[in-house]
Amino acid sequence: xxxxxxxxxxxxxxxxxxxxxxxxxxxxxxxxxxxxxxxxxxxxxxxxxxxxxxxxxxxxxxxxxxxxxxxxxxxxxxxxxxxxxxxxxxxxxxxxxxxxxxxxxxxxxxxxxxxxxxxxxxxxxxxxxxxxxxxxxxxxxxxxxxxxxxxxxxxxxxxxxxxxxxxxxxxxxxxxxxxxxxxxxxxxxxxxxxxxxxxxxxxxxxxxxxxxxxxxxxxxxxxxxxxxxxxxxxxxxxxxxxxxxxxxxxxxxxxxxxxxxxxxxxxxxxxxxxxxxxxxxxxxxxxxxxxxxxxxxxxxxx
Amino acid sequence: xxxxxxxxxxxxxxxxxxxxxxxxxxxxxxxxxxxxxxxxxxxxxxxxxxxxxxxxxxxxxxxxxxxxxxxxxxxxxxxxxxxxxxxxxxxxxxxxxxxxxxxxxxxxxxxxxxxxxxxxxxxxxxxxxxxxxxxxxxxxxxxxxxxxxxxxxxxxxxxxxxxxxxxxxxxxxxxxxxxxxxxxxxxxxxxxxxxxxxxxxxxxxxxxxxxxxxxxxxxxxxxxxxxxxxxxxxxxxxxxxxxxxxxxxxxxxxxx
Amino acid sequence: xxxxxxxxxxxxxxxxxxxxxxxxxxxxxxxxxxxxxxxxxxxxxxxxxxxxxxxxxxxxxxxxxxxxxxxxxxxxxxxxxxxxxxxxxxxxxxxxxxxxxxxxxxxxxxxxxxxxxxxxxxxxxxxxxxxxxxxxxxxxxxxxxxxxxxxxxxxxxxxxxxxxxxxxxxxxxxxxxxxxxxxxxxxxxxxxxxxxxxxxxxxxxxxxxxxxxxxxxxxxxxxxxxxxxxxxxxxxxxxxxxxxxxxxxxxxxxxxxxxxxxxxxxxxxxxxxxxxxxxxxxxxxxxxxxxxxxxxxxxxxxx
Numbered sequence: 001x002x003x004x005x006x007x008x009x010x011x012x013x014x015x016x017x018x019x020x021x022x023x024x025x026x027x028x029x030x031x032x033x034x035x036x037x038x039x040x041x042x043x044x045x046x047x048x049x050x051x052x053x054x055x056x057x058x059x060x061x062x063x064x065x066x067x068x069x070x071x072x073x074x075x076x077x078x079x080x081x082x083x084x085x086x087x088x089x090x091x092x093x094x095x096x097x098x099x100x101x102x103x104x105x106x107x108x109x110x111x112x113x114x115x116x117x118x119x120x121x122x123x124x125x126x127x128x129x130x131x132x133x134x135x136x137x138x139x140x141x142x143x144x145x146x147x148x149x150x151x152x153x154x155x156x157x158x159x160x161x162x163x164x165x166x167x168x169x170x171x172x173x174x175x176x177x178x179x180x181x182x183x184x185x186x187x188x189x190x191x192x193x194x195x196x197x198x199x200x201x202x203x204x205x206x207x208x209x210x211x212x213x214x215x216x217x218x219x220x221x222x223x224x225x226x227x228x229x230x231x232x233x234x235x236x237x238x239x240x241x242x243x244x245x246x247x248x249x250x251x252x253x254x255x256x257x258x259x260x261x262x263x264x265x266x267x268x269x270x271x272x273x274x275x276x277x278x279x280x281x282x283x284x285x286x287x288x289x290x291x292x293x294x295x296x297x298x299x300x301x302x
Numbered sequence: 303x304x305x306x307x308x309x310x311x312x313x314x315x316x317x318x319x320x321x322x323x324x325x326x327x328x329x330x331x332x333x334x335x336x337x338x339x340x341x342x343x344x345x346x347x348x349x350x351x352x353x354x355x356x357x358x359x360x361x362x363x364x365x366x367x368x369x370x371x372x373x374x375x376x377x378x379x380x381x382x383x384x385x386x387x388x389x390x391x392x393x394x395x396x397x398x399x400x401x402x403x404x405x406x407x408x409x410x411x412x413x414x415x416x417x418x419x420x421x422x423x424x425x426x427x428x429x430x431x432x433x434x435x436x437x438x439x440x441x442x443x444x445x446x447x448x449x450x451x452x453x454x455x456x457x458x459x460x461x462x463x464x465x466x467x468x469x470x471x472x473x474x475x476x477x478x479x480x481x482x483x484x485x486x487x488x489x490x491x492x493x494x495x496x497x498x499x500x501x502x503x504x505x506x507x508x509x510x511x512x513x514x515x516x517x518x519x520x521x522x523x524x525x526x527x528x529x530x531x532x533x534x535x536x537x538x539x540x541x542x543x544x545x546x547x548x549x550x551x552x553x554x555x556x557x558x
Numbered sequence: 559x560x561x562x563x564x565x566x567x568x569x570x571x572x573x574x575x576x577x578x579x580x581x582x583x584x585x586x587x588x589x590x591x592x593x594x595x596x597x598x599x600x601x602x603x604x605x606x607x608x609x610x611x612x613x614x615x616x617x618x619x620x621x622x623x624x625x626x627x628x629x630x631x632x633x634x635x636x637x638x639x640x641x642x643x644x645x646x647x648x649x650x651x652x653x654x655x656x657x658x659x660x661x662x663x664x665x666x667x668x669x670x671x672x673x674x675x676x677x678x679x680x681x682x683x684x685x686x687x688x689x690x691x692x693x694x695x696x697x698x699x700x701x702x703x704x705x706x707x708x709x710x711x712x713x714x715x716x717x718x719x720x721x722x723x724x725x726x727x728x729x730x731x732x733x734x735x736x737x738x739x740x741x742x743x744x745x746x747x748x749x750x751x752x753x754x755x756x757x758x759x760x761x762x763x764x765x766x767x768x769x770x771x772x773x774x775x776x777x778x779x780x781x782x783x784x785x786x787x788x789x790x791x792x793x794x795x796x797x798x799x800x801x802x803x804x805x806x807x808x809x810x811x812x813x814x815x816x817x818x819x820x821x822x823x824x825x826x827x828x829x830x831x832x833x834x835x836x837x838x839x840x841x842x843x844x845x846x847x848x849x850x851x852x853x854x855x856x857x858x859x860x861x
Contacts, residue, residue, distance in 0.1 A: 192397040195358070214402045482829035511820035530825075534822055
């Protein structure tokens with residue numbers, strides 16, 4: 001019974017407190033999200049991934065860096081569920097520990113690039129005139145370079161390593177977000193509710209932060225979730241080229257790179273981390289689709 | 303008579319640059335007395351809404367003089383005193399409320415911007431005044447009907463206790479029964495608070511109901527200024543106004 | 559005028575449109591029944607009364623998960639209820655057309671006006687290019703466009719709102735439909751243009767014997783323009799009457815709507831405010847106000 005009344009309280013069309021209004025809006029979104037099965041599957045996979053990263057020391061049957069040359073290139077078996085690599089390290093353990101690296105990359109990039117993009121895009125769209133011109137030309141310059149080449153150049157300049165790889169990806173990743181944020185800003189800039197706030201004496205900063213950003217953020221979140229797969233793959237790409245994580249750190253892209261020499265005779269060495277990347281990328285895509293249902297104002301007409 | 307609250311001389315408003323320049327208002331003179339309810343009537347593109355937007359600082363390019371309560375306006379910048387004195391209610395209540403802000407957020411932000419204190423009490427009072435009641439305080443716009451949204455918009459406009467309210471077709475997006483409620487509300491508020499209205503509408507009957515005096519606009523110019531009594535009696539100088547009155551009459555039903 | 563026709567063009571009984579929502583099933587249309595002859599039938603109601611949904615349901619334009627049911631929905635004696643999309647397409651556009659409120663959203667912005675009419679006409683009738691062009695020109699003239707050659711080659715943004723609406727009507731009429739459903743066709747237009755558009759539709763009913771369903775929120779307009787009016791409230795027809803009697807309407811809802819209008823010739827201090835009574839929504843329909851034969855269509859009767 002209490003369950004039912006909590007639900008009613010959350011779904012109430014007449015909330016009586018600020019907290020109820022906010023929670024109610026969240027709950028509505030959750031219900032929409034939950035009705036999308038694939039999105040839920042994506043969410044579950046990602047929650048499992050997070051748990052795996054947190055509990056890595058307890059879950060991993062072996063140390064990710066312990067070499068055992070006697071056991072090198074063993075196929076999947078009861079002792080090594082996913083086999084071992086060229087140095088006899090347990091692939092399952094390396095994938096489990098690698099999830100930490102993956103989450104670190106994804107989390108950092110997903111935090112940095114959209115925020116840079118949001119700032120530049122909304123300022124450009126809202127200010128207009130020469131500010132817009134200058135900011136968007138800079139964006140164009142970044143967009144004109146192939147992303148991976150630019151990231152490679154940056155890593156080459158900063159030196160290889162996981163942190164620099166993440167920085168390079170973040171710095172090369174923002175231009176599409178800036179474009180998106182600018183487009184959203186242009187759409188809301190002349191809305192009556194902005195005019196009304198302006199007429200109350202609201203300054204540009206307040207309008208930007210309080211009124212324009214909330215309208216941009218939802219489409220940014222969706223975009224980020226959908227881009228996550230690409231970020232993981234780019235990070236794996238850098239790792240594969242030897243510019244990302246440095247040995248012996250377990251990173252999925254670098255693991256594929258190590259495995260490519262043996263791909264014909266010992267397929268599991270490259271395939272297992274590849275499968276991990278595939279599953280996580282897919283999960284982010286599902287999640288992004290679900291978030292779009294919830295957040296995109298165009299699709300979510302009630 | 304005291305000094306007029308609003309005085310407009312030779313107002314011209316245009317958009318764009320030559321050769322694409324569009325002249326929306328082509329030299330308009332208006333005077334609105336304190337406490338008066340003044341209407342601007344015309345068809346779409348006649349420039350009636352543009353006058354309000356220029357006044358509110360929402361039209362970038364205009365010339366002429368606009369004086370509000372002795373303060374001369376310039377460009378699109380408006381002083382804090384202006385924001386306290388003049389507020390606006392927009393046509394479409396579905397577009398004039400931020401979709402992600404609750405009523406509470408809309409009103410409290412407005413009150414804070416207007417330098418008010420005692421915000422909780424004021425929000426409750428405002429909601430009561432516009433006939434919504436405090437139960438609506440924490441709703442999002444999508445939880446409100448069109449009429450309720452327009453009441454919130456009216457509450458927002460009244461929050462800073464302005465003297466002059468600009469009404470841009472405040473009921474044309476609403477059903478007729480809701481229109482009646484909003485028009486009654488506006489009439490009551492004007493009496494209670496001694497407000498001055500400048501209302502824009504394409505509907506002569508609505509203007510005739512709420513306004514004492516009105517100007518008829520066509521093609522960016524005022525073609526007629528008359529009182530509501532003149533309007534009802536059909537006393538108009540220009541043929542265009544008489545045409546509008548006739549259209550509105552024939553339309554209002556066949557009995558009579 | 560043509561009461562000697564064998565049967566109605568369109569016959570609808572107990573039409574219902576339901577949408578599943580989180581709070582249960584929401585019925586937008588709750589048992590609408592009417593017959594349409596070669597006449598101008600007005601459907602009036604406030605937003606949310608189900609008037610537009612009725613029009614969409616007839617044309618099979620209710621999007622899933624919306625569900626349309628009816629005990630009868632016949633066009634010239636043949637059922638068109640929930641036809642498969644293929645067959646519906648042969649009816650929609652060619653035999654029953656629809657004009658929407660705002661031409662801006664109904665015309666393709668990157669295609670010339672003339673080409674759109676030609677395209678629509680060819681799709682509906684399979685006519686040749688030259689014949690279709692000929693027909694498009696005729697239609698543009700029929701809706702009183704003074705310079706059809708110029709308009710034919712124009713893009714939608716180059717024409718005014720009134721012109722756009724006339725173009726929409728021309729497009730909808732090219733294939734010579736028997737029924738036109740017009741959903742608020744003039745509410746985006748100024749008074750002077752509105753008169754013109756109404757006259758065009760009027761001629762089409764009189765000259766071609768078309769049936770017109772005119773959906774509007776505007777009581778006065780409907781009273782002036784239509785032959786017969788259905789008043790809808792909360793998904794039901796609460797009153798049916800001849801348009802000329804509208805101002806003597808007897809249902810309290812209709813009266814309330816009429817009284818809430820400000821009027822130039824009868825100024826009032828305060829406008830009457832409509833008190834919505836729950837029995838209008840769920841109570842029995844009054845057989846004196848609604849055509850009794852329509853009430854019989856309700857399963858199990860009404861009282």
